[in-house]
Amino acid sequence: MKEFHFTVGDPNGMHARPAGALAACAKRFACAIRVRHGEKEADAKRLLSLMSLGARCGSTLTVQALGEDEEEAARALEELCRVQLGAPKGKET
Amino acid sequence: MDTRKRAERRLVSGIGVSGGCAAGRLFFLRSEEKAEDAPEKSAPTSSEEEWERLSVALEKVKTELAVLAERTQTSVGEEEAGIFRIHGMLLEDDDLLDALREELFRKGKSAEGAIEAGVDRFSAILGALDDPYLAARTADLADLAAQVKRALRGISSAEGAVLPYPCLLVAEDLSPSETILLDRSSLLGLITFRGTPSSHTAILARAMGIPALVNVGSLDPLYDGETALLDATAETLLLAPTEEEELAFLERVERERRIAREHEAYLRTLGERPALTQSGRRVLIYANIGDGSETENALAKGAEGIGLLRSEFLYLGLRELPSEETLFHAYADVVLRMGDRRTVIRTLDAGADKQLPYLGLAEEENPALGMRAIRICLARREIFKTQLRAILRASALGRLAVMLPMIVSPKEVEASRALLSECMEELRAEGKAFDRELEFGIMIETPAAALRARELAEQVDFFSVGTNDLLQYTLAADRQNPLLAQLCEENAEPVLRLIGEAADAIHATGGWIGVCGEMAADLRLTQRLVSLGVDELSVAPPYLPSLRRRVTECE
Structure with missing residues (x-):
């Protein structure tokens, strides 16, 4: 099993767009992928479940991939989380 | 109405979700013009047949959404097109499909009943998250359910409401798909009785550069077809303006347009x-x-x-x-x-x-x-x-x-x-x-x-x-x-x-x-x-x- 933790940095939290990107990415892999936020858990391949996690800016998510291609899946999702949910949108650096 | 009352009612305020001014005739979009929701089918056929009907309808709506996304991408922008892509994804989401199967096969609902109940279930979850953004997404889900129900009746959602003349459109509320499908050459401005600044409809209106005022409460249908002055920047709508008011407003619109052009140039240098x-x-x-x-x-x-x-x-x-x-x-x-x-x-x-x-x-x-x-x-x-x-x-x-x-x-x-x-x-x-x-x-x-x-x-x-x-x-x-x-x-x-x-x-x-x-x-x-x-x-x-x-x- 591969696991990583991720803290949401986007002030908008886990909204439709990043959740959609995550689900689309997760679907490309055969392994089972779970996302945990506190007590709630979601199948990463399901968009409505991801949105229902209610993850916000500052929430820490735990992502677990289990199965044949778990390593690639975890790597891809971690990268995607950083891009889609990492930095506050619109903030000038 | 005594004159004082009428004077007070003439200026309506709301929340301006995009800036800009427009003068024009009001056009009230009524539910007859919007596709009417289908009544529950009286004699449900077998669950398998209902599932078949529903699957066909879902496919049809997915295609319509793909077309909408394309159209939005070219006419508005990539970000906004994402709204319809997400809608498409929702329709093939396993959570929703599971819920639909359950409603159909276990509870014996019709295709119409299933899509309604399935969408309601997730609206309730998202609405309960205490997050205005996600709560606003329940409007998107309702929009999807309406599109599917129309598809079940063989009605396409790919055509927008017909605007009979260049108008300030007045509606109870508008869905994102209804908004994007409006004929922009006849759409001078948008006024909705309900709606919030974070709805996708508001986001679209902003991106399309259409002056829009939401959450105005309601307007007397007597004003249908009458001229009105919409100032989305000042967040007001003036009903039944006098000739002088209208003239002054038009002059102001023209002046502001000129100033805006000048300022864009000025800002670049400043x-x-x-x-x-x-x-x-x-x-x-x-x-x-x-x-x-x-x-x-x-x-x-x-x-x-x-x-x-x-x-x-x-x-x-x-x-x-x-x-x-x-x-x-x-x-x-x-x-x-x-x-x-x-x-x-x-x-x-x-x-x-x-x-x-x-x-x-x-x-x-x-x-x-x-x-x-x-x-x-x-x-x-x-x-x-x-x-x-x-x-x-x-x-x-x-x-x-x-x-x-x-x-x-x-x-x-x-x-x-x-x-x-x-x-x-x-x-x-x-x-x-x-x-x-x-x-x-x-x-x-x-x-x-x-x-x-x-x-x-x-x-x-x-x-x-x-x-x-x-x-x-x-x-x-x-x-x-x-x-x-x-x-x-x-x-x-x-x-x-x-x-x-x-x-x-x-x-x-x-x-x-x-x-x-x-x-x-x-x-x-x-x-x-x-x-x-x-x-x-x-x-x-x-x-x-x-x-x-x-x-x-x-x-």
């Missing part, structure tokens, strides 16, 4: 240099905004800070009070986007024209002089403390200032300060970060506050003048009443004198003073305000460039 008067005095040019989504536009137009963050929009359109977390995230959004620029949050200014049904306040004879703003906050301390805690927590992330609306007495300031200290103590005990030096100010909106500005100045770091209310309370004249427009226009002088009093008082204690009402955007008054010693002017983003230029011309 960059973000501070606005200095001819004598070298610096005047801060700030923006008034309602939520984080407007910061980008404000910054692009040269805002050096946020002079007024209207915090009450977060409280509108909800069934209950927003939680500290919701407020914190919304404030954090703005603060983070503003970086090291100052953001002034006005605490809850509810009451009067911004009623929150869940507060359960008694009806008042005269709401403008009733329980509103700080009066509600001090009477309902738990509401106030929730907001103050959220503001304090967001203050750790950037440069925040808090200001209290509708102050008339030093006692109110003292009581608010005490609550703020209480919140600070709590947060300290909880180990939560906040800015210990958080700037603390009040609005000067009542003649009482201006007249006792010296006392009040001792208690605070800054003043911000809300000229709209100050004008109305000084002249005892309702600004929204068109019959009194001229009276208000001609009598700025007493208000300016009160501003002068306040400026002298706060400068004597080393503080600063800003102006954030409509007077700040009135370029004829800029010189006067600067001469009175005003340090900061805060206006709606579209007015920023012209104000910046005007300040540099002042002495």
